[in-house]
Amino acid sequence: MIDYEAEIERLLSGPPSKLAFRALCAAVGRSGSPHDLVPRCAERLASWPDAVREAPWSWLAALDAGHSKPTWPLVRSLALRSTHNGTLDPALPDPRSQPEVRGVTHLDLGWFASDHLAALVETMGHWDDLRAIETGGLTDMDDELLAKLAGNPAITRIESLNLVTARENMWHFEKPPFRPPAGQPWRLRHAGLRAPDLVHLIRSGLVPHLRSADVLVCGVDEAQELADCPELARLDRLAIGFRCGRNGRQPLWKPYFGNVIDEDDDAGEAFFARADLAGLRDLTVRGTTMGLGREGLGARGVDAVVASGVLRQLTELTLELLPVGDPTIARVLEAVDHxxxxxxxxxxxxxxxxxxAAFVATEAFPRLRRLDLSRNRLGANGARQLATDVRLPALEHLDLKGRKGGSPYYGCPSVQPVGDTGAEAWASSDNAAKLTYLNMAATGLGQDGLIALMRSERLLGLGFLDVSHNPVGSWPAALRKASVWRTLRTLDVTECGLGDDDVESLASTPSAPPLHGISLAYNSVGSRGARALASWAVLPQLWELNLHDNVIGDDGLADLATSRAAQRLLELDLEQDCWNAHARKYGAPLPVEVLDQASFPSLDAVFLGIVDEYHGARYSSGFPTRIREDIASASATRPELVAFLTHLDMEELEDIDTDEGDGDGADRDFRGNAARHYEFVDEAADFARRMIEGDIGWPPPTS
Structure with a gap:
């Protein structure tokens, strides 16, 4: 029996996070929500960032289906984006008729969200507490809508407005202008806009409080106009993307250096030579992806950043998705204030x-808390040098992952070949003493590296470990009482070639006190593995369990559900991919035990059925059409399941009686194929060798 008063106090006293907020709301709901409990929680939550007090897609879908919950007054942020294939975005709630959302301060409308933005423009005067709006994927078809937003009187209350971010590429759509009329100054402190729109806001005197900006620059003239705004000197944060030209050439799913866009370099030189960035402390310069390469600003543009002198004053620097290579990075490292x-x-x-080696030359970064070298081509020796030959006494966050590459059935990862040797170096490094976050996904990690990390006595505070998309191959019994279990909160072993024996070994771990989330997606967990999870001593404390695309039969699902052990579970993913050779029949209904609210009493999100991740489609909800409709309309059905079943965009294949999910999957199960992983490791190592030798081999010669 859970002591909910103690549970609520523990959550309120713990570290804020979106998942912790959902766990708190579940505990309040299961306590019976005594009259004074929600106000008491609201008072304590005032110290939490509003952004983590988020109602996720599943809550909004349930509200859209007519199901509220007593903890809605605690919500301050809404995220309308669905991240699962074949699930529909819920409508934006109307605060006039849905009082649940009247306390919201942050709205993330999602991408290509014209309908949501139109609804917001219509109701904006009724979102009394709204302070932050974010959306993406706006196109020239949204021109009229943006004009209405710009002229809405309520816009003057907004403190953060993201209509564009530096992550967008502008390959397929032009962006509509955002030109508010001059008038009363706004409260805006952050803006994400095209450069001409940002210049307009600054020059019209509308944003005297602006301190942060995301901006896309599409030409030298735009770069110069923006740079000539003296108000830039008041910014403490700037994220900028130069989108002045396009190339688009790539070898088909092969790693390559990338495409340097000369027009981007021209604009970068023009901007950084002229802009007064005297107050800047945080700078981001970001290009775009192009196949397994990158496209945008090159060495000349980054050298302009260095020449500007701005790097010496920064406490935070991000350079991402730029075709520059080692010599340019070395100049950057030399220019920052170590x-x-x-x-x-x-x-x-x-x-x-x-x-x-360039890091080694600096000797030490005494205040560096976060280091992200992901999606590069560091090898074992480079990882070892960072671990042993550079002093990083404050380091808390280390990201060395490769590019994961999506589904293992057809995805093409781009490995960063750190391997076991690199992992072992970090497991024994003095620099690891304060690490709370370590990402080693897609690094060629094997069993030896996993054992070294899990049993490390240097990783004294590690809370997050990602070793997904690696040829681990098994879960050793030696990890049963590994030292990292003392602090680990989240473990990701997605696509590590694990099967029932390994899950049984994992589930023999007697204690992992802080563990709240585990992902076993894209492995080969069957019914025996599900039964092992059902009896795992740690299961009652988990908030998240990701079993996406495994091979659990009805008996295993029923045993997992009827164990009644997953008392705190908030999110459960049991979807399968149609490319899985052992996916269930499209028309086969899931066992009724999975539906029983007593099985997972805290659940607020569930994902079931068959999806096609290659085409982004959904073929099954987990139930034949008639049963699905009956379940969704029954008054006794739990709101979380109603939310899922009523917000699906499906191709109606679920009633087809096939032997496998897609009827042709016998040779499409790549899980556990370590040889394939090592091919990617060898490819990455060879690519790194060629880059070091100067054999870039790109662009190819023209005939």
Missing amino acids: DHIEELTLADLVATDVTA
Whole structure:
């Protein structure tokens, strides 16, 4: 029996997170929500960031289906984006008729969300507490809508407005202008806009409080106009993407250096040579993905950043998705203030072990808390050098992952070949003492590296470990009482070649006190593994269990459900991919035990059925059409399941009686195929060798 008063106090006293907020709301709901409990929680939650007090897609879908909950007054943020294939975005709630959302301060409308934005424009005067709006994927077809938003009097109350971010590529759509009329100054402190729109806001005197900006620059003239705004000197944060030209050439699913866009370099030189960025402390410069490469600003543009002198004053720097390579990165590392920098992201820049040697040359970064070198080509030697030859005494967050590459059935990962040797170096490194986050996904990690990390006595506070998309192959019994279990909150072993024996070994772990989430997606967990999870001593404390695309039969699902052990579980993913050779029949209904609210009493999100991740489609909800409709309309059905079943966009294949999910999957099960992983590791190592030798081999010669 859970002591809900103690549970609520523990959550309120613990670290804020979106998942912790959902767990708190579940505990309040299961306590019976005594009259004074929600106000008491609201008072304590005032110290939490509004952004983590988020009602996710599943809550909104349930509200859309007519199901409320007593903890809605605690919500401050809404996310209308669905991240699962074949699920529909719920409508934006109307605060006039749905009082649940009247306390919301942050709205994330999602991408290509014209309907949501139109609804917001219509009701904006009734969102009294709204302070932040975010959306993406706006196109020239949204021109009239943006004009209405710009002229809405309530816009002056907004403190953060993201209509564009530096992550967008502008390949397929032009962006509509956002030109509010001059008038009463706004409260805006952050804006995400095209450069001409940002210049308009600044020059019209509407944003005297602006301190942060995301901006896309599409030409030298735009770069110069923006740079000539003296108000830029008041910014403490700037994220900028140059989108002045396009190339688009790529070898088909092969790693390559990338495409340097000369027009982007021209604009970068023009901007950084002229802009007054005297107050800047946080700078991001971001290009775009292009196949297994990157496209955008090159060495000349980044050298302009260095020449501007701005790097010496930064505490945070992000360079991402730029075709620059080791020599340029070395110049960046030389230019930053090693004693001052606190967060450094050099991701997807074609870095190799030469970049690690450039870190060694600096000797120490005494205040660096966050280091992200993901999606590069560091090898084992580079990882070892960082672990042993650079002093990083404050490091808390380390990201060395490769590019995961999506579904293992057809995905093409781009590995960062750190491997077991690199992992072992970090497991024994003095620099690991304060790490709370370690991401080693898609690094060629095997069993030896996993054992070294899990049994490390240097990782004294590790809370997050991602070793997904690696040829681990098994879960060793030696990890039963591994030291990292003492602190680990989240473990991701997605697509690690694990089966029932391994889950039984994992479930023999007697204690992992802080563990709240585990992902076993894309493995080969069957009914025996599900039964092992059902009896795992740790299951009653989990908030998240991701079993996406495994092979659990009805008996295993029923045993997992009827164990009644998953008392705190908030989110459960039992979807399968149609490419799975052992997926259930489209028309086969899931066992009724999965539906019983007593099985998972805290659940607020569930994902079932058959999806096609290659085409982004859904073929089954987990139930034949008639049964699905009956379940969704029954008054006794739990709201979370109603939310899922009533917000699906399906191709009606669920009634087809096939032997396998797609009828042709016998040779499409790549899980556990370590040889394939090692091919990617060898490819990455060879690519790194060529980059070090200067054999970029790109662009190809023209005939």
